[in-house]
Amino acid sequence: MGKKIGIIGLGTIGSYLKERIESSDKFELAFILDVDKTKATVSSLDKTNLSKIDLVVECASAEAVKEYAAKVLEKTDLMILSSSALAEKNLEEKITVARKKFGTKLFIPSGAIIGLDGIVAVKEQLESVELVTRKNPKGFGRNDKKETVLFEGNARKAAMLYPKNVNVAATLALNGIGFEKTRAKIISDPKCTANTHTVTAKGKFGAFHIKVAALPSKNPKTSGIAALSAWRKINEILLGRSLD
Numbered sequence: 005m006g007k008k009i010g011i012i013g014l015g016t017i018g019s020y021l022k023e024r025i026e027s028s029d030k031f032e033l034a035f036i037l038d039v040d041k042t043k044a045t046v047s048s049l050d051k052t053n054l055s056k057i058d059l060v061v062e063c064a065s066a067e068a069v070k071e072y073a074a075k076v077l078e079k080t081d082l083m084i085l086s087s088s089a090l091a092e093k094n095l096e097e098k099i100t101v102a103r104k105k106f107g108t109k110l111f112i113p114s115g116a117i118i119g120l121d122g123i124v125a126v127k128e129q130l131e132s133v134e135l136v137t138r139k140n141p142k143g144f145g146r147n148d149k150k151e152t153v154l155f156e157g158n159a160r161k162a163a164m165l166y167p168k169n170v171n172v173a174a175t176l177a178l179n180g181i182g183f184e185k186t187r188a189k190i191i192s193d194p195k196c197t198a199n200t201h202t203v204t205a206k207g208k209f210g211a212f213h214i215k216v217a218a219l220p221s222k223n224p225k226t227s228g229i230a231a232l233s234a235w236r237k238i239n240e241i242l243l244g245r246s247l248d
């Protein structure tokens with residue numbers, strides 16, 4: 005019997021994960037929950053469908069994190085892709101209370117960014133983290149004809165204003181120096197063909213730069229590497245895989 009996984013959100017990322025899970029003998033797809041009833045195998049989450057599940061993966065929306073995260077963590081571990089949801093202080097607190105009370109774990113994959121291991125490694129010496137995200141206007145549902153700065157400020161405001169586009173800011177904040185101190189600049193650029201994230205991290209350790217130019221997936225807001233990182237993380241969590 006493979007490790008049992010439940011998926012919340014069968015969109016671009018969820019469909020990729022479903023395919024990988026179903027073609028592996030190490031995993032078993034336990035349920036799919038989606039607002040689109042034609043995709044779902046369950047209509048809600050309760051003690052019955054959450055029992056004996058090894059991991060629930062949220063790849064739906066910030067709303068889904070609000071709705072289901074604490075409920076899942078009462079029963080089992082959870083991995084979330086919509087990390088921007090945690091910019092809401094009350095929700096982050098509720099989730100922390102639930103996982104501490106029930107001894108469950110919350111995982112956040114690197115998603116559209118790379119180098120999170122570096123951020124975590126230098127965390128205690130980290131003094132500043134700056135992110136510049138540049139996407140084609142389509143990714144923001146806009147029609148800008150020239151480069152337009154949409155936002156400049158802290159990661160909390162960035163994640164609340166652009167929850168579908170700056171999960172990267174939230175992921176960096178949660179793994180590094182927090183939502184207030186992490187800075188984010190969001191640019192809509194018609195010349196952009198890849199979703200580009202540039203991170204500058206500085207501190208007592210020195211400095212490093214991370215630059216990712218990831219091709220968008222079917223969903224122009226979502227970089228293809230997000231699904232790959234989610235699949236990799238599932239393998240690490242459930243099989244303890246390090247090197248293949």
Ligand SMILES: NC(=O)c1ccc[n+]([C@@H]2O[C@H](COP(=O)([O-])OP(=O)(O)OC[C@H]3O[C@@H](n4cnc5c(N)ncnc54)[C@H](O)[C@@H]3O)[C@@H](O)[C@H]2O)c1
Nearest residue numbers: 013015016017038039063064065085086115116171226230
């Ligand atoms: N962490 C990262 O770096 C990163 C990168 C890319 C995408 N994401 C996030 O991952 C999530 C999934 O991305 P995607 O491209 O697969 O999205 P998508 O739009 O292709 O699919 C989302 C699916 O979730 C379902 N859904 C939405 N809200 C729901 C809810 N409240 N309850 C149940 N189902 C719900 C939709 O019906 C859809 O089937 C998004 O929130 C996106 O912002 C994060």
